[in-house]
Amino acid sequence: MPDFTLDQRLQDDSFSVGPLGLCQLLLMNDKRWPWLILVPQRADISEIHDLAPLDQAMLSFETAMVAKAMKSATGCEKINSGALGNIVRQLHIHIIARNCGDAGWPGPVWGHGTREPYEKDEADKLIRILRARLAA
Structure with missing residues (x-):
């Protein structure tokens, strides 16, 4: 994807999990919720409907695949x-694991409280588990 550049704010706030077919997969650096972000590797796209139809289908597939892996990895509700x-x-696309009683439940995660960054080893452990679930 020669013209694609990851937004600096996403890069600064996350850890790379790795590339998928269409998207880059990131782990948000906030341990209050396991929180993944899928970023389609297409330049100058801000809306799903701006993607080509085949990319829309791939995004839907990757979103479901990542959500399933997240649920399996975390056991979330x-x-x-x-x-x-x-x-x-x-x-x-944000994919966030939620559980009854987590910080902010049942409301949205956006704008709730103060971010709690991962320790590097915590993030690495979750990334390894997610990669294994995605490879299965």
Whole structure:
């Protein structure tokens, strides 16, 4: 994807999990919720409907695949997913593991409390587990 560049804010706030077919997969650096971000590797795209039809299908497939891996890896009760893009315009999809009683439950994670960064070894462990689930 020669013209694609990851938004600096996404890069600064996350760890790389790795590339998928269409998307880069990131782990948000906030341990209050296991939180993944899919970023389609297409330049100058801010909305799902701006993607080519085949890319839309691939994004749907990768979103479901990542959500399933997240649920399996965390044992969470609920997966929240969404594409807001109000601050970071580059198209990205949030996949967040939620449990009854977690910080902010049952409300949204956005704007709730203060971020709690991972220790490097904590992030690395979750990334290894997610990669294994995605490879299965």
